[in-house]
Amino acid sequence: MQGFIALALILGFVSPCLCTRMNVGTENAIYNVIQYGARGDGITDDLQAFVSAFSSACKAAGMSTLIIPAGKKYMVSKANFSGPCSARVLIQLEGQIVAPSRAASKSKLYWISVKYVNELTIDGNNKGGFHGGGRTWWQCPTCDRPKMLFFHSCNGLNVRNLRILNSPKSHVSVNMCNHSTFSHISINSAAASPNTDGFDISRSNNISIENSKIRSGDDCIAVNGGSFFINITRVTCGPGHGISIGSLGRNRLNDKVSDVHIRNCTFIGTTNGARIKTVPGGSGYARQITFEQIILSNVKNPIIIDQGYKISPTDTxxxxxxxxxxxxxxxxxxxxxxxxxxxxxxxFNILLDQNNIVATQAGKKTSFFCRNAHGTVRNTFPNVSCLSS
Incomplete structure (x- = not known):
């Protein structure tokens, strides 16, 4: 009994120390853009409030949460959120962030950029998102239209449950990022909107895009040079130009892409389905690319390799x-x-396996075309007999 009492007394002194140590670095500080002066009236520029609130969240110890409350529209003229951060930051984006008018815009390359921030989570909780005001920009194709969201050198990103509307140009650019996931993203722009790619991925590794819907006027997703181990799963695309590898080799660049896996995706009314596009004069490679379990509905070019993209086919x-x-x-x-x-x-080593692509119009037949293509065909309609072994 005396031993038990002694043990209880020891634990009484030690336990608070253990608890304190376990909590070190795990505090979750809360920062709300309203407390930093954001108006959320859709007219006043809330840029400084957002920058200040993010700066505080970034500098916190342990974990921090930046809250952008629901029920308001926050006009932000142009923002750059830059790390590195000492905290692991969660942004709860439940309101709407809207771009200024074209006349008031200060953006030329990007509207909102996030750079050098690791382990960042952005969660819209299926409420929040971004509105780029693209319709006023699309009427001026010669203008310097800004891209909407730019993630650069961010590792461990987790972006989810967001609605992204009407970018002046491409919607989400991912550059030099690693081990990052984008899920449950809804992107919506008109079919006629110029150059409004859903996602542009470049020089990035281990990127996943999943459970998302993309409507755009250009590529739903473009995987560009320097990208490896890209996984695209359960994405619905349309309208748009499909999911593309490339274009590669533009401006005589050496572009390399490999280990791209696109699975369980749906294309509805797109100009392309699964596309690989390269530009003559460039160098590099596209290899270890897999498209599988793909549903097509009225797609103009369901499967296409185009090695003469925008230029008459020549040696490449x-x-x-x-x-x-x-x-x-x-x-x-x-x-x-x-x-x-x-x-x-x-x-070389092209494999067509267990495919059945028929014509949209009843009574019509589908066909195929090959030029310098080598590989194997199994259980595929149309038969693609021109693919040489």
Missing amino acids: SVKVSSVTYRGFIGTSASKIAVNLNCSSPGC
Whole structure:
């Protein structure tokens, strides 16, 4: 009994120390943009309130939460949120962040940029998001239209449950980021909006885009040079130009892309489905690319390799190899459902497996085209007999 009492007394002194140590670095400080002066009336520029609130959250110890309350529209003229941060920051974005009018815009390259912030989470809780006011910009294709969101050198990003509307140009740019996930993102712009890619990924590794819907006037997702281990899963695309690898080799660049896995995606009324596009004169490669379990509805070019993108096909040094198209099912709006237009060095190890692409219009037949394409066809309609082994 005396031993038990002694142990209880010891724990009584030690336990508070243990608890304190366990809590060190785990405090969650709360910062609200309203407390920093944000008006949320959709007219007043709330830029300084956002920058100040983020700066405080970034400098906190342990974890911090930046709250952007629901029920308000926050006009932000142009913002750059830059790290590194000492805290792991969660941004609860439940309000709407809106861009200024084109006449009042201060942005040329990007409207909102996030740079050098690791382990950042942005959660819209299916309420919040960004409105770029793109319709006034689309009427001026020669203007310096800003891209909407730019993530640069951010590792461990988790961006989820956001609504992103009407960017003047591309919606989300991911550059030099690693081990990051974008999920449950809704992107919506008109089919005729110019250059409004949903996602542009470049020089990034281990990026996942999943459970999202993208409506745009250009590529739903473009995977550009220097990108490896990209996973795109359960994405619905349309309208738009499909999911593209490239374009690669533009301006004679050496562009390399590999280990891209696109699975369980749906294309509705898009101009392309699964596309690889390279520009003559460039160099590099696109390899270990897999498109599988794809649903097509009235897609103009369901499967296309275009090695003469925007230029008449000529020899190119960008090598395309080890590309798999498996489990495509649905309808093609054009006669040519499979178009493998490779340069004279050829595309190699192309696999078409268990695909069934028929014409949208009843009574019509789908066909195929090959140029310097080498690979294997199994259980595929149309048969793509021009693919040489």
